Amino acid sequence: MQLSTISIPRYVNVQSSAICQIHGFSDASIRAYGCCIYIRSQTASGIKCMLLTAKSRVAPLKTKSLPRLELSAAHLLSKLWSRVAPMLNRHFEKITFWTDSEIVLHWIKTHPSSLQTFVANRVSEIQELTDKVHWRHVPTKQNPADQVSRGCNVDELNNSIWFGGPQFLLEDPALWPINTHFQLSPEDEALEKKKNAFTLISTTEKNPILDLIEKFSSHRKLLRVVAYLLRWIRRPKMPTEGRDLTSNELHLSFLKIVQVIQHSEFANEIQKLTKGTTLPATLQKLNPFLHEYSDMSLSFKLIRVGGRLLNAPLPYDAKFPLLLYRNSHFVSTYLRFLHFRNHYAGAKALVALLRERIWLINAREACSRTVRNCTHCFHYKPKLQTQIMGNLPSERLRALRPFLICGVDFCGPIYTTLKIRGRPPVKTYIAVFVCFTSKAVHLELVSDLSTNTFIFALKRFIGRRGIPQKIYSDNATNFVGADRKLRELKEAFLAQSTEVKEFAAEEGFSFTFIPPRAPHFGGLWEAAVKSAKHLVVRALGNALLTAEELSTVLAEVEAILNSRPLAPLSQDPNDGEALTPAHLLIGCPLRALPPAQVPTDIIRCCERWQLVCYLKQQFWQQ
Structure with missing residues (x-):
């Protein structure tokens, strides 16, 4: 029979002249916990100990740790004594409670505010109910409350210390278990301690240029503001300069901004480079080094990407570009500036232009995101259709000088203004020459679609690029089904194709038309027309320019098209700059x-x- 609840006599007869003491015991197991209280009386005839009362409870279904169950048993003992004490109208010499848990004794002596809620609530109540009680440690084998927590049958109960208490209570107090100070392990001492969360706020002096970078969304305006700040800083050491900023001042402004960003993002790397230690593998493969640049009263310490191009006849910034991360706000504004300045260039061209001054980690993704997020480019983004292309002609697979074999096509019209009151804008067209060998592009502005105008454009092309061996052109059959403007271009071009052939024969080169209804034969110049229109239309929008202004724009567009990489860019800084038609x-x-x-x-x-x-x-x- 398992013991769960014990019945005890409610009245205990004790001689009035006896010296009485109260001893309470508590214990717990994973199945139950309980307590028992004994009266120890000492008379002339001897010492006597008897059970006064006891109480037990089953362990909760929700699993709790054994130290918490031991604390619950001590808490139960305290409440039991608070109920029994008023019923005993007697003075007790000493009240002692015993437990075999060292952790519980440690908690009872601890202030509840440093403990977790479950333990703190019970400890505070134990301390309140047992204010005049002395807590001591008892070995488990001498703890009668062990019968309550573990349970026993009737025979075991009769042969145990349950009714008479432990043997040491019948002996002199000097022979009782010694209540020494137990040294708990750090894990037990930290058990149930309240975990305090601390927030460490460190305030560091922020560079004012970093605040300026976040405030400006225009790269050009940011450079000018920082340049004026540097001019004000250098005013005691530099002579008074003009109101307008010089190119050197803007260059110093750019370097200063990069230096501030690098010291913010690469602080640890700069310390390692100064000490000569190795950087992480992702940066070490770029072979970075510290470059000290000084200009009169200013000096900069910059991280540049190293390589083996020291003796190459390239600008210093192109040989050893500045190192930056792609998540900087300054990098975003600079990429948007390059994208706009170069007539909304594509991602590949943007990477090549960027590496003329800055080596950006994962530059392709940053440039693609800049082009993708450009609202202006989104408005002009066409929906492309894929088709199976034919084999390349032999003329495109031979190594020849630029524009020896080329193709030509027209795009337009583009309206230009004469700046004469009452005269409406006139139509102009662009003659696009593309080299079969190097994919270089040559743009010529033509005023109309007449034979003489095209021949003049052809003469200007020959004068600057040399006499070609063969020129390919569309025969305009792919204009069928297009709008009215393209139909005009088709009719004018087909009507005058004979005169163009005669001019080509006199100059010593051949003018060849591709077969009808075969647009894949002219894929090279069609792509060049698309690229040229991509830059011209997005750069001009609805603006009306004069012929001279439009010629200037076409020259800039031609320079951008001829600066595009011919092959995928390498991530190795030792490979040098990208190979372009230029x-x-x-x-x-x-x-x-x-x-x-x-x-x-x-x-x-x-x-x-x-x-x-x-x-x-x-x-x-x-």
């Missing part, structure tokens, strides 16, 4: 900044020509 035309990108000192001697010119020849060879080997 390298095959003039030896460098048309949109790149010139070096600080332009080489004038013959040796430098020869070295530059050798580099162009090497780039040509690498391009045709791909």
